[in-house]
Amino acid sequence: MTQDEMKKEAGWAALKYVEKDSIVGVGTGSTVNHFIDALATIKDDIKGAVSSSEASTAKLKELGIEVFDCNEVARLDVYVDGADEINSYRDMIKGGGAALTREKIVAAISDKFICIVDDTKAVDILGQFPLPVEVIPMARSYVARELVKLGGDPAYREGVVTDNGNVILDVHNMQISNPKEMERSINAIAGVVTVGLFAARGADVVITGTPNGAKIEE
Ligand code: 5RP
Numbered sequence: 001m002t003q004d005e006m007k008k009e010a011g012w013a014a015l016k017y018v019e020k021d022s023i024v025g026v027g028t029g030s031t032v033n034h035f036i037d038a039l040a041t042i043k044d045d046i047k048g049a050v051s052s053s054e055a056s057t058a059k060l061k062e063l064g065i066e067v068f069d070c071n072e073v074a075r076l077d078v079y080v081d082g083a084d085e086i087n088s089y090r091d092m093i094k095g096g097g098a099a100l101t102r103e104k105i106v107a108a109i110s111d112k113f114i115c116i117v118d119d120t121k122a123v124d125i126l127g128q129f130p131l132p133v134e135v136i137p138m139a140r141s142y143v144a145r146e147l148v149k150l151g152g153d154p155a156y157r158e159g160v161v162t163d164n165g166n167v168i169l170d171v172h173n174m175q176i177s178n179p180k181e182m183e184r185s186i187n188a189i190a191g192v193v194t195v196g197l198f199a200a201r202g203a204d205v206v207i208t209g210t211p212n213g214a215k216i217e218e
Contacts, residue, residue, distance in 0.1 A: 004030065006118035006209030007082075011035035013207045013214035014080045014116050020045050023068055025106045026060060027081025028053040028099035031116050031209075035080050036060055050076060052106045053099040054163050070105060079110035083117050083203070084129040084196075090115070090203040091179040095132030095196030098162050104194050107201055115203035119210045126179055130155070130170035132196035137167050139191020146189045147171050150182075166193055 001009075011034025018024055024039065026032060026049045036056065039046070040063035048066030050073055051057040057067050081103055083092040092115065094100050107113050131152070135143045140156065147154040152171035160168050176182050179199035186195035206217045 001211040003118050003120060006211065007031040007116075008034040009209035009214045010116040010118060010207045012038045013216065014114050015039065015042065017078050017080070017112070017114050017205065018042065018046060019077055021047055022077050023047045023073055024049045025076040025079030025110045026051050026056050027079065027103055027106070028056050029082040029097045031082035031118070032056060032080065033059060035116060036063065036065070039065060050106055050109075052081065052102040053097070055097070055099075070109070073109065076106070076110040078112045078114055079107050080114045080116060081107070083115050083121055083198075085123045085126050086115060086117055086121055086203065086206065087123055087126055087179070090206060091126060091197070091199035092203060093126050093129050093131055093196055094198055095134070095168070096129070098132065098134075098157070098160055098168050100132055100196040101134050101162065101164055101194045104198065104201075107198065112204045113201065114205045114207060116207045117209070119208050122208065126176040126197070127174040130172045131174050131176070132157075133169045133171060133186060134162055134164070134166050134193040135169055136191045136193060140167055140169065143189050143191045144169055147186070150185060164193065
């Protein structure tokens with residue numbers, strides 16, 4: 001089975017967490033794209049979605065799923081999103097697709113975070129995947145120097161502007177043994193919009209696409 005087929009297994013398995021007549025929180029990325037395809041098959045049974053990126057919004061609308069403004073919705077039952085890495089405590093690195101800030105916002109208004117991944121995303125210690133940090137453009141150099149003090153090796157993601165008009169620094173060579181503390185420290189740097197560590201609010205359910213189908217951990 002290819003990695004994309006495993007992503008598809010995970011994406012379609014998440015459908016069982018979608019309640020009738022609900023508004024669903026929808027993340028971003030290739031795994032989520034499979035979930036959106038699945039969601040489209042039950043679009044008449046749901047009210048719609050709150051989306052975490054312009055890319056997901058475009059796909060949702062193309063498939064006839066109504067997209068609500070996050071400000072119109074007080075809470076969501078579920079948020080379904082992928083991850084770049086996930087550890088056994090369900091802390092995640094996200095933001096490979098540069099959508100981390102909106103993802104964190106939609107996750108924050110959701111009761112349950114359903115993480116959909118293929119089985120290459122599970123790690124013992126987070127940090128092999130370069131940690132994305134969304135930064136206000138004028139603070140880029142300052143934030144990079146502060147990230148070096150925290151032990152990282154930040155690289156400017158050239159040519160990428162986030163949906164919020166900011167830039168991304170990808171921090172290499174971080175051994176993230178305490179994800180919650182690292183999330184707090186990086187978020188406290190002036191000019192950081194958010195770090196792609198999801199530890200203060202990790203995943204509640206993990207659905208892993210494997211060669212033998214989807215494995216669900218609640
Ligand atoms: C986007 C993300 C994605 O969830 C993450 O990059 C995983 O993507 P994919 O499902 O394509 O492997 O955080 O900002």
